[in-house]
Amino acid sequence: MSLTPDELTQFHRQGYLLKPGIFTPEDLRPLQDALTEIIDQAARELQTAGELTSIHADQPFGLRLARIYADNPAAGEEITRKVMGKGGGGYNGPAMLQTIRHPSLLSCIESLVGPDIIGSSVYRIRPKLPGWDRGEVPWHQDSGYFLAHCDRHLIVTCWVPLVDATLENGCLHVIPTVHKTGILRHYTEGHAGFLEVADEDLPAVEPVPVPMKAGDVLLLTNLTPHASFENRTNTVRWSIDLRYQSAHVPNNIGEEPASYTNERDPVTMACYPPEADFVIRDHNDPAREIHSADQFRQLRQHYETARPNTPGRGWTPLHER
Template identity: 25%
Template sequence: MDFLTDQDAKKYQEDGYLILDGLLSPAECDELRLRMGEIVDRMDVPEHCRIQFSTNHDEQLKTQMQGNADYFITSGDKIRFFFEKGVFDDKGDFTVPKERSLNKIGHALHAYEPLYKTATHSPKIQGIAKKLGLKSPVILQSMYIFKQPGIGGEVTPHQDATFLHTEPLGRVMGVWIALEDATLDNGCLWFIPGSHNNGITRRMVRTPEGTYPLTDFVGREATYDDKLFIPAPVKKGGVVLIEGKVVHKSEQNASEKSRHVYTFHIMESQETKWNPENWLQPTEDLPFPALYTK
């Protein structure tokens, strides 16, 4: 029996997202979390991440911000660390335990970490893609998101296609796997069902080489009515499929429980043009790998 049914596929097409229980077993979730704990334990924190920004030194600030931006924009074929605000003091030391300092780790776990590679290319994921009619899906990026207790930041309403733009639109799908229960209290996702039918209003683009900042936005995010958002809590091991144009958000985690997630994006590459202005670009070291191979 297919993990994704015909009825599921229809609901995904109608709403722009879909929640499915039981993609991973609790033991598989724990294994992925344990491996991430090992990665965090031995992480090498980039020096520019420890710098206390100062607006009194404009040129210094520009250099520091450029370092942060460059660290992000060149992370597509690497495993890099991105921190919550306020977790370093003015000496560059942690103000919280380092395992609670991270916002996310990305963007190539699927390529370099065997456990995450296996989860990404699993038969269930491949079956979902085939059921949705994807002929030549490729993996664009992957992230481990921590949503730390008490400080896990809000993610404002957005569309993934703003950052991962294709021609035609609608060729990108997010796969969001809950490694712990994602609840109303610890910052589950919220969606506007059907909003993927309205196109996008904003694009994040690379700026011309040698200019600063390294990325900019074309257009503006639309204003959304809070009443239209529907919460999408999901149990540990469950998955949320996210159509690239659907509007979604998450609230700050004010609870005492983390909300760990492994998420990645896939794109139907057949008859699809990947925008050369996207921040994320395939590289010689890591072309976008095919989903249907390991």
């Protein structure tokens, strides 16, 4: 399932590529089940604490959290935080590693970054709740979050809906072709606390909405502006975004978080210091590849606990513009 020459041209010219049907419904199920397990456990605890009357155990994956949120928004948000983690990847169990290592997806990634592949630290799980303000992600390029010396490298974002993503439930929108012009000015403290490109700094190119079926993959460059808007349905728009890079792109493989000091020169750092990168494929030394879910969790937790220092990019707050 690697990319054809036409698909590679589309990706490099437009800055995005929709690759349908990479994940089958069966491929997605272990992750959906693992996320449902987190919801179930948290909902039971909230029910015991008297915060929820129903845990909606009979509802399917796309509906259950929406029903809980409709009954009690604070409880729904608390569960959502458990699923997403504290700014990190959230759930990091076996089903996540299995999803990240999906063979057809990795073949596509190999077409873009070569045979030695690093899993970029930044993967995210996003349950976009109905009408939830924090679920709307303003215009940004992923490089806005990465250190500046990584702007010239390719870090591929794979956006994967776990349910169908539609115009109504908040599919992704992209601005094509402008990834070639480099980094835009971003502001901190944008909508819902995200980084944001202000309207006046957006390129004069018509954005493209990208409705997708569950299991399709949208491939983006780290300089492709993208955003997603309100979920106007009564179901949850579930998605994950995974990132990959070549082993030649700066990363923190084999580095201790404590080596990220204030004195260290940022150009020697990984593109996103706060979280752990991991080896997906290493043809010379396959022993470095992370196949074990325990190893994956321990690595992620080591960084999450240590919270390495990051110099950031010096963006200013939106209200100061």
